[in-house]
Amino acid sequence: MEWDFTAAFSNIDLLLLGLLNTLKVTGLALCLGIPLGLVLALTRLTHLRPLSLLAAFIIEFFRTTPPLVQLFWFFFAFPILFDINMTAFTAAIVTFSIQSSAFFAEIFRSGIQSIDHGQWEGAKAIGMTRQQSLKRVILPQAVKRMIPAFMERSIELLKTTTLVSTIAYTDLMYQANDLAQKTFRPLEVYSVVALIYFMLIFSVSQLSILIERRLARSGEGTVH
């Protein structure tokens, strides 16, 4: 067998279009998933038991069910149940925002809980409300500790978005499938696509290592 990348390279614009859509889904899902994750985490941590249990259930549900099942459910079942139209793009955004928010919620929760209780007390003793303490004292310290886990999760999300090709959204994977079939060159096309994913994710993970080193150098300054 002979390698022939002509087909793959001459259609690189189609692949790059797919990459753009992959980044769009990932980026939007992050933008919605992170704030939603914070809300879920805070709800999980409230002292109101019914609310806390509800948040815990949502988090566990989306962490334990396969993302492909969730995607199909939002694309096929959800529109019928609620009588609304949903494009593949919308279904992808809804699914991956909620799915990643469940994971982000756990990162937020463990981050917040890792902060010494004395920090809450110190803030409370000078008259700060719970919200003020969270915003000014707890989260700034917690977020710093959460960054590595955040990066890890974002990379995970980027990889999971390949699933959207199954509901015919034109992401990188979908474009690859399409091109492979049209050109009869699956080996070359998938090799190029693997390389694109590798370069993208490798640079993101290098960036995260850089950030971690930077944080380690600036020192965390212990509580006591």
Added chain:
Amino acid sequence: MIELVRTENLHKRFGELEVLKGIDLSVSEGETVVLLGSSGSGKSTLLRCINFMETPSSGRVFIRGEAVGTERAGKLTYNQADLCQLRTKVGMVFQHFNLFPHMTVLQNVMEGQLTVLKRSRKEAGEKSLAQLDRVGLADKAGEYPSRLSGGQKQRVAIARALAMDPRVMLFDEVTSALDPELVGEVLKTMRQLALEGMTMICVTHELGFAYHVANRVLFLNDGAIHEEGNPQQVLRNPQTQRMREFLEGHSLFKLPD
């Protein structure tokens, strides 16, 4: 004498365990009161009930004559905003300092003034430097807490509480986590505050501080005030067996005079 703090029949239960069994306490303006007692006697809990770090199970707290909380249908309820307001008037310093490690010393002292008292940056900055100067740490304003010694951290914590212009200061075993050689500088700062007329309630194991600085000493035992009086009398001439045992335990290995 103006009465700044009063508790009436204060009870605190943690589940089955009754930690405070009806405390009546009155502290006047300018007084320094020291709470003594063995661990588990309820002295820290009493302190924490005064600024509502803990909510009393029953009984009332009065700050400057005003009852805290409102009574509805025989039940006391506390408004969170009122309690936050109260805590600016009743400052507290902790055993473990609880400074904010992501802020400089100056930012630590400014924080409450900015977010709670809504002072301008300029005013908060000036007040903070004045308070840091008061505890002798104005030159450390730009440092992060991790660069300070324990004694310095605790003095920053005192400045942070003072910057809110409290009427009363509560000290909760503030020297217990310090190396012995750093205890003195913190006690000196506290004595200076007492001399300047600050009203203070201190939980401490430093009998020397109680003897030299306090106007009044309370000995708590099993959730109740067991013995009280001026320090010379209580510490030199205890009236009860329990108090005598407590003092003997403290001076067992004292250097001979």
